[in-house]
Amino acid sequence: MTPTDIELFGRKTFFIAPDTSLIPKAYLEEFLTLGYQTFIINDDYSCSLQAKVKEIIRLFPESILYFNIDASVDGIEWRSYIRSLQESIGSETLIGVFYLSRQSPADEEAIKSYYLRDLNVRAGCFALSAHNHSDFDSIHKVLEQSGARGRRNLVRxxxxxxxxxxxxxxxxxxxxxxxxxxxxxxxxxxxxxxxxxxxxxxxxxxxxxxxxxxxxxxxxxxxxxxxxxxxxxxxxxxxxxxxxxxxxxxxxxxxxxxxQIILQEITEELQSAFRNSAN
The missing domain is CATH 2.40.10.220 (predicted glycosyltransferase like domains)
Structure with missing residues (x-):
């Protein structure tokens, strides 16, 4: 993506391997109204999740990636994977994590301590709840704090x-x-x-x-x-x-x-990159 495109069309946010009951696709269209380009990337057998992440960063170096650290993905141990990824990416790409809220305050603190203080993930760390009807607001707050709109308030x-x-x-x-x-x-x-x-x-x-x-x-x-x-x-x-x-x-x-326009454009671009990466 050229600098001109970034100026015109803004920053993109990807939720990696989410539980779609917590981040349903309906949220994505609502976020668009608020000026955020958000997309869901799932794990599948056609292309490894690690390869998908690599292609996303190559195509959209100013993107934000939020990883669901509760997802079970072959070949990935989230703590070591995100640490390694954080060390290898440039300053333009932002990483954050999300997870299902824990019943134990100690468990919550341990997650935040590792990702926020030890790894210093710059896009934040947030919990979602299967019984919380304010998950949309929680995600919106994190998107706003991480500058996910990019340089534009409305999606073009x-x-x-x-x-x-x-x-x-x-x-x-x-x-x-x-x-x-x-x-x-x-x-x-x-x-x-x-x-x-x-x-x-x-x-x-x-x-x-x-x-x-x-x-x-x-x-x-x-x-x-x-x-x-x-x-x-x-x-x-x-x-x-x-x-x-x-x-x-x-x-x-x-x-x-x-x-529809943006989803189709990004989906086609990513699918082509994923196919090439898998071959």
């Missing part, structure tokens, strides 16, 4: 070439190619039309198509830049009363689409 997704925005403005029709989108803004190439717009001009009832999903929203132009072969414009979503953001129903639709 790259759009496919068919994604577009269409709208009417002062009696003329305009069409642009949407390049990427988050829950508050979209960036598009408005070649052949950008010169007609000044910063802070509003467009009404713009029709947007994002990777096959369509919705309508008002927007306001907040930035434009003329390139050699393009006119890049950034629009901010606004409501009919000109207040920022999308209405709640549209925001939910867009968040689901952004989640």
């Amino acid at each position: 997704a790259k759009c496919d070439p068919s994604s577009s925005v269409k709208f009417e403005y002062r009696g003329s029709s305009f069409t642009g190619t949407i390049l990427d989108v988050n829950l508050s803004h979209f960036r598009c190439d408005l070649s052949g039309g950008a010169e007609r717009f000044q910063i802070f001009e509003k467009i009404r009832d713009a029709s947007l198509s994002i990777n096959g999903s369509s919705f309508t929203s008002d927007a306001v132009l907040i930035m434009k830049r003329k390139g050699e072969n393009s006119s890049l414009c950034i629009f901010m979503f606004i409501k009919r009363d000109d207040s920022p953001d999308l209405d709640k129903d549209t925001e939910k639709v867009l968040n689901q689409k952004i989640y």
Whole structure:
């Protein structure tokens, strides 16, 4: 991933070998709304977990990896494995651990003492509970403390070439190619039309198509830049009363689409790397 991509699309967090009853996949979409890119990596026979972790760090060196130290994985003793990994990775990658809460306070203290004080894992150490309905909040707090949003507060997704925005403005029709989108803004190439717009001009009832999903929203132009072969414009979503953001129903639709785009992109990239690593 290039520095430009990191600036645009932020940091990624991977939960390694989690108990999905404690970290269900539904959490991942909720975290996306809050600005976090979170993914689950499971152990399987196609590629060892050690090899998967190596590929994740190679592809996403600024990622955060949280290891479930209660998981039983062939060839891994968590204390020695995480110590060795901590010594071998660069400063960009952060490691943390999580586990099922212990009944014994002494056991809890021993875990925290080893990982936080002895190993100094920089992404934190947290417990989850099968009987605790606040696990989501516990994970959110740890993500926030570890800087898992990266440099952006909202997750941005790259759009496919068919994604577009269409709208009417002062009696003329305009069409642009949407390049990427988050829950508050979209960036598009408005070649052949950008010169007609000044910063802070509003467009009404713009029709947007994002990777096959369509919705309508008002927007306001907040930035434009003329390139050699393009006119890049950034629009901010606004409501009919000109207040920022999308209405709640549209925001939910867009968040689901952004989640699908990012999950598919990362899954395909990782699966390709895992296959190559296994061969």
